[in-house]
Amino acid sequence: MGRMNEANQAHVVADPWPAPVATAPLDATVTIPGSKSLSNRYLILAALGSDPVRIRGLLRSRDTDLMMGALRALGVTCEEDTDEPTTVTVTPPKDGVFSGNSEVFCGLAGTVMRFVPPLVLFADGPVRFDGDEQAYARPMEPLLFGLKQLGARVEYHGERGHLPFTVTPPEHLGTGDGKPVKVRVDSSSSSQFVSGLLLAASRIPDGVLLRHTGTTLPSLPHIRMTMEDINVAGGDVTMPERGRWLVQPRALGLPGTVTVEPDLSNAAPFLGAALIAGGVVRVPNWPAHTTQPGGLLPSMLHKFGATVTLDGDPFDEVNDCEMFDDDFNGTLAVTGGTSIRGLGELDLSAAGEIAPSVAAIATLANSPTELIGIGHLRGHETNRLAALVTEIERVGARAEELDNGIAIEPVADDALHGAVMESYADHRMATFAAMLGLRIPGIEIKDVLTTRKTIPDFTGMWTAMLAQHE
Ligand SMILES: O=C(O)C1=C[C@@H](OP(=O)(O)O)[C@@H](O)[C@H](O)C1
Ligand SMILES: C=C(OP(=O)(O)O)C(=O)O
Structure with missing residues (x-):
């Protein structure tokens, strides 16, 4: 028989969690658990x-x-x-x-x-x-x-x-x-x-x-x-x-000791928070070379309007991987600008798992974004394309499901409103809702503990990030 332990239970469903609003620009350092x-x-x-x-x-x-x-x-x-x-x-x-x-x-x-x-x-x-x-x-x-x-x-x-x-x-x-x-x-x-x-x-x-x-x-x-x-x-x-x-x-044999990189896809909601709330979020131990799709985040956040540095070097230079040794780890710092630029068409086929975080940023941008190449997200933890459209519309913005993705059309900030949001037993739908909650007052998230799928203490990390502000 399979072991009956905590992992075998989906999670304990508690009351909806009131997502905290960012009341000041962030100035936070967040250590991300392993990939x-x-x-x-x-x-x-x-x-x-x-x-x-x-x-x-x-x-x-x-x-x-x-x-x-x-x-x-x-x-x-x-x-x-x-x-x-x-x-x-x-x-x-x-x-x-x-x-x-x-x-x-x-x-x-x-x-x-x-x-x-x-x-x-x-x-x-x-x-x-x-x-x-x-x-x-x-x-x-x-x-x-x-x-x-x-x-x-x-x-x-x-x-x-x-x-x-x-x-x-x-x-x-x-x-x-x-x-x-x-x-x-x-x-x-x-x-x-x-x-x-x-x-x-x-x-x-x-x-x-x-x-x-x-x-x-x-x-x-x-x-x-x-x-x-x-x-x-x-x-x-x-x-x-x-x-x-x-x-x-x-015959396979890993080295006697291996070390896991931080989960760069799980860094996405925290780094995205710098764009949404303003201020700066730093993630230590960011690998200069990685096979994780989250390695695409620095360039993506830069296109949304953030200033991105690795150990103080501007993004254009950090993108030049030749500069670093294979095992170089630095602190990635993302600083939000005064507004978020929509990205037009963005092919996310290489990095589908960051789509919900990218969608949250795009919902709060000043022009539309189409995320394409992600039709397979219908078979993820939930049908993420349908879930994203429903939840974006629930807070008053506009979105539409495409054959192979989702089109997001932001609205003026005063047309957005709080709501009790579903998480569909999907960790990334819960963190998506928390990202919107930074700017939209009155967002509550059902079953936020579903985030334990890949983050042991998301609400603790999120609250600690918000406690570090300018
Ligand atoms: O191999 C992996 O570790 C993963 C591959 C991707 O799956 P899909 O190709 O099904 O999207 C990704 O979305 C998932 O979170 C993790
Ligand atoms: C798609 C995901 O997970 P899984 O490994 O369950 O496919 C994900 O984490 O976004």
Whole structure:
């Protein structure tokens, strides 16, 4: 049975949270917890190795607790340091074989439901996967189709192509003829199908040749992150052309200690606050080189009208990555101007997960913004395009759903008004509402604790940021 712990429960629903209004320009420094995407990749790669790996700066939130719960169900040990819960040592099963006849609970975590099923290829029996009821709507079929091409059997217990399901490992792995297994999947509804298959592929004898068959491919930085992390773990994965990956068979092993970067997508609401409330917000430990899509934020915030510096150097220079060593970390500082410029058309296909934060800034801009390339957000924690339109209109601004995105038309500040806003069990819809609340009095957010999906204490961090002002 999957472990019943706090992560297995969606969250405790309390009264709506009155979002604080910024009464003075900010002058805040905000330390952002570890990246969800890097934390959960390191946990998977450590589980696929043969020696213990110490992960420092691990995000401790619902999605990473669910990942550790999933790995424990498969026979992996995840042990947190007694005095530092963000340091966790992962020890893979002795013989590299994961425990079958087990159950994994995915909650609403895309990284758990897409990265863990491929581990069943190396298990000694079937594994049943389940999650929050809301997770039943999220697309799964392309990943499971990929696993079938690698020899696994899949049985659906509800709707075909969705949670809950059981994966049974194949009797033999690989082609046996010295050639990589050819796998074709349509990853247009989530990059996580490609990432999940790549993470496991190094352990398939003779390797894997993976091809994406769809016309669009979202979140390419997240796929590059997967490739980089696999290669850091001693793997050999290349992308000879866009939409095609070759994974050589390799024994994986992360370095003995790895350190997780701050979650740059979770930095977005805080940095965006500088534009909305005015003043300056600083985020320490900002990596000059990163595969996180949040690395696109400095240039985006600059276009919205912010002044952006890294360790005091102006944005134009910090954008020139040649200036910095690979492991350079600096303090990113974002200073708001007198008004926010709308961006016209902005393609967010590379960074869909920051769309709600970008939408909040665009709602308070002085001209329209169209966010495009994000049709796949309909399959995120909730249908984010529909949710954003509803919530933007709820406070009196105008928005429209497009085929592949959302058009936002700001209105005069005095046409905006407070409201009790829905969060749809979606951490980013809750932080979106908090951003609007900085400028619109009377916003209350239902179920704000849903932010625990990726931030352990969002309301505490938000209140502390507002307490630091000019
Ligand atoms: O691989 C990852 O860690 C992620 C990939 C993206 O998924 P999609 O490609 O489904 O948007 C992103 O939105 C998600 O938050 C995290
Ligand atoms: C889409 C997201 O999450 P998930 O990893 O559950 O897909 C997100 O965090 O914005």
